[in-house]
Amino acid sequence: MKKLGKILHLSNRGRIILRSHQTPALGLSVFNSRNKKVGFIHDVFGPTKDPYISVKILASKSKKSENRVGETLYVPEQAKKKWGRRKRSKN
Amino acid sequence: MKLKMRRCRVCKEYTLKDHCPHCGGELEVIYPPRYSPEDKYGKYRRMLKKQMSDSS
Amino acid sequence: MAELLQKAYGETDPHYGSIPEERPLEEHLSKGIINLDKPSGPTSHEIDAWVKRILKLDKTGHGGTLDPRVTGVLPIGLDTATRSIQLLLEAPKEYVCLMRLHEDVGEAKIRDILGEFTGKIFQTPPMRSAVKRELRVRTIYYVNILEIDGQDALFRIGCEAGTYIRKYCHDIGEALGVGAHMAELRRTRVGDFQEDDTLKTLQDVTDAYHYWIEDGDEAPLRECVLPMERAASHLKKIVVRDSAIDAVCHGADLAAGGILQLSEGIKRKDTLAIMTLKGELVAAGEALATTTEIDQADKGIMVNIKKVFMEPGTYPMMWK
Ligand SMILES: [Zn+2]
Numbered sequence: 001m002k003k004l005g006k007i008l009h010l011s012n013r014g015r016i017i018l019r020s021h022q023t024p025a026l027g028l029s030v031f032n033s034r035n036k037k038v039g040f041i042h043d044v045f046g047p048t049k050d051p052y053i054s055v056k057i058l059a060s061k062s063k064k065s066e067n068r069v070g071e072t073l074y075v076p077e078q079a080k081k082k083w084g085r086r087k088r089s090k091n
Numbered sequence: 092m093k094l095k096m097r098r099c100r101v102c103k104e105y106t107l108k109d110h111c112p113h114c115g116g117e118l119e120v121i122y123p124p125r126y127s128p129e130d131k132y133g134k135y136r137r138m139l140k141k142q143m144s145d146s147s
Numbered sequence: 148m149a150e151l152l153q154k155a156y157g158e159t160d161p162h163y164g165s166i167p168e169e170r171p172l173e174e175h176l177s178k179g180i181i182n183l184d185k186p187s188g189p190t191s192h193e194i195d196a197w198v199k200r201i202l203k204l205d206k207t208g209h210g211g212t213l214d215p216r217v218t219g220v221l222p223i224g225l226d227t228a229t230r231s232i233q234l235l236l237e238a239p240k241e242y243v244c245l246m247r248l249h250e251d252v253g254e255a256k257i258r259d260i261l262g263e264f265t266g267k268i269f270q271t272p273p274m275r276s277a278v279k280r281e282l283r284v285r286t287i288y289y290v291n292i293l294e295i296d297g298q299d300a301l302f303r304i305g306c307e308a309g310t311y312i313r314k315y316c317h318d319i320g321e322a323l324g325v326g327a328h329m330a331e332l333r334r335t336r337v338g339d340f341q342e343d344d345t346l347k348t349l350q351d352v353t354d355a356y357h358y359w360i361e362d363g364d365e366a367p368l369r370e371c372v373l374p375m376e377r378a379a380s381h382l383k384k385i386v387v388r389d390s391a392i393d394a395v396c397h398g399a400d401l402a403a404g405g406i407l408q409l410s411e412g413i414k415r416k417d418t419l420a421i422m423t424l425k426g427e428l429v430a431a432g433e434a435l436a437t438t439t440e441i442d443q444a445d446k447g448i449m450v451n452i453k454k455v456f457m458e459p460g461t462y463p464m465m466w467k
Contacts, residue, residue, distance in 0.1 A: 128200060
């Protein structure tokens, strides 16, 4: 497991928003420190240096996520990190 | 829904206010008029346009 | 054309081609672009069809689609110029946007977040767009905040082609946590087409056509139609000899010997506009060398020609 980042807030659309130094692939599973799956990468947006990550919360977990601001989330190690950057690197 | 964006007739900058905050100029509506391919009143519009340009 | 570097000297034969501004009206129309102020309601495609019908043309095409409710600069290529509009798809765009936040967060936070969302940003195309939903990088060249009034922020944004402003506003809302949406949008620039005296409404175009057909007055229609060369204004340029033109029109790559003038600052892979000495657009291609290299070369291929806009045979065939 690899650190994704700390939860900034829950957006008004019910997504977990965090900031990361990584660029995780869309759809990748996201876990908490107890190794429980909390959701998956819904979107990556904003400054490329330090992007915002939006996590769609699993339906069964959505009630508990309100008190999680500040908690660190993780993604699997074998994440294809360069996924989004590859195509446009020559520009 | 009411649209809020306006543009200054003088300095051409956009604003949400009632007068241009940059130069105090009068504002204009920025949205082009609706168009229908039938353009029923085109003939009258052109007559009016001509009258305006002839008298100026 | 501004400040081109002189590599060699040449003259152009007045018997061939034409200075863009001096084309006879029929030719001017078929090689023209209208800087159209799109009204709210119709799709960009419907606008094309209306212009085609108003001017009784065979073909029209637009540069950079606008959503039905969005107004502003929508360049429309006419007949032969329809193809040249492709150059505008990649051109930088500018919009004036009214973004509405769903809760009050204070002016300072709005200024900070717009500052953060400048430069290179990640943006996935919206779900309903035709483009595949995958991570893309887009450059936001500038965001000039005009006014902030409570939950409303009015700003002018200059961005790379393919940036979705609706998504940009949505993403800012998510980053702030309170939500936001694009309340109003107007496009103010596509390449060199902007909100100035050349911007015309569909009514202007209709009336100009009638004044020409019914009164024989060309002037209003000339005022509505710009030469297709304007679609290349935002590109770096290479001016070629008369003798090199026809080969390029047949798709041949451009060699050093045919080049007379060139822009400063050309880098490899830049899209270049190939122009005649009269200022006509011939083709567009990819630079294979830099300005310095091209200036010093006396042989070899310098530009890989990708799109040809001039009819072959416009200039005499001087190649084998
Ligand atoms: Zn003003």
